[in-house]
Amino acid sequence: MDKKIRIGALISGSGTNLQAIIDSCESGKINGDITFVGSDNPEASGLERSSKHGIPTFVVDYKPIIQSYKQNPDSVKIPDDFDLDDIITKQHLSSEDTPQEKVKSFLITRAVAEAKLINKMKPYPFDLLVLAGFMRNLTPYFIDRVNTDRANPRIMNIHPALLPSFPGVDGYGDTFRYGCKVGGCTVHFIDYGEDSGPIIGQKAFQITSNDTLDTIKEKGLKLEWELYPECIEHFARGRLQTVRMSYELKNGKKIERTVVKIL
Numbered sequence: 117m118d119k120k121i122r123i124g125a126l127i128s129g130s131g132t133n134l135q136a137i138i139d140s141c142e143s144g145k146i147n148g149d150i151t152f153v154g155s156d157n158p159e160a161s162g163l164e165r166s167s168k169h170g171i172p173t174f175v176v177d178y179k180p181i182i183q184s185y186k187q188n189p190d191s192v193k194i195p196d197d198f199d200l201d202d203i204i205t206k207q208h209l210s211s212e213d214t215p216q217e218k219v220k221s222f223l224i225t226r227a228v229a230e231a232k233l234i235n236k237m238k239p240y241p242f243d244l245l246v247l248a249g250f251m252r253n254l255t256p257y258f259i260d261r262v263n264t265d266r267a268n269p270r271i272m273n274i275h276p277a278l279l280p281s282f283p284g285v286d287g288y289g290d291t292f293r294y295g296c297k298v299g300g301c302t303v304h305f306i307d308y309g310e311d312s313g314p315i316i317g318q319k320a321f322q323i324t325s326n327d328t329l330d331t332i333k334e335k336g337l338k339l340e341w342e343l344y345p346e347c348i349e350h351f352a353r354g355r356l357q358t359v360r361m362s363y364e365l366k367n368g369k370k371i372e373r374t375v376v377k378i379l
């Protein structure tokens with residue numbers, strides 16, 4: 117029997133994915149244990165789920181940090197190891213036409229919150245960090261401090277759409293409004309962009325003319341609760357390998373992409 121992996125989780129809301137992961141750990145479907153649950157939202161009801169299962173929780177409330185910076189940028193203590201130029205170069209979270217000041221205040225306030233998250237996570241060593249409905253983009257400041265071994269990423273996210281379609285905060289809504297006939301969910305590793313990291317697994321469902329946004333969400337969430345534990349179990353068994361691939365397109369252009377192979 118392989119050693120159980122230690123899983124940390126970050127949530128923002130109801131935590132039904134978290135519940136599916138907790139249940140899968142308890143039933144042995146995932147060879148692992150959840151070691152902590154953190155949230156950016158003190159009201160997240162998923163925190164109660166964690167406490168019921170005896171899992172330690174903590175909160176880093178992003179809102180007052182963002183508010184203080186808005187009122188007076190000097191009132192916010194920027195982490196000593198924060199390098200704005202480095203983070204700006206790496207991140208793909210903002211588009212080129214976003215005003216520099218906006219990019220700067222976004223990255224600084226997030227790094228302040230992320231430094232606090234990292235601090236709160238310190239007592240709980242982990243092998244994998246899962247984002248289970250964590251509604252904050254993580255910046256390179258946080259990602260680089262967690263993914264210390266670049267060849268082996270260890271932050272996973274679940275997204276409510278078939279990526280690369282419909283990144284962003286409302287995957288099922290965007291799928292519905294586009295008139296798609298198929299919807300789905302995606303588990304991927306986090307990279308420096310929004311929902312753009314290497315895909316680990318996907319599940320799809322049919323959309324008929326009887327479907328509403330609510331029924332689409334219902335169908336999607338059911339699949340999420342299966343997909344996330346399956347992907348985490350692949351990780352726990354050492355079956356996920358990230359590989360850098362080069363492809364030549366028909367127009368002669370070469371592209372490079374990191375993809376996940378399931379061994």
Ligand code: GRF
Pocket residue numbers: 127128129130131132133134162248249250274275276301337340
């Ligand atoms: C899920 O649809 C997930 O894909 C998205 O946020 C939602 C979280 O739901 N990132 P829950 O908190 O797990 O119930």
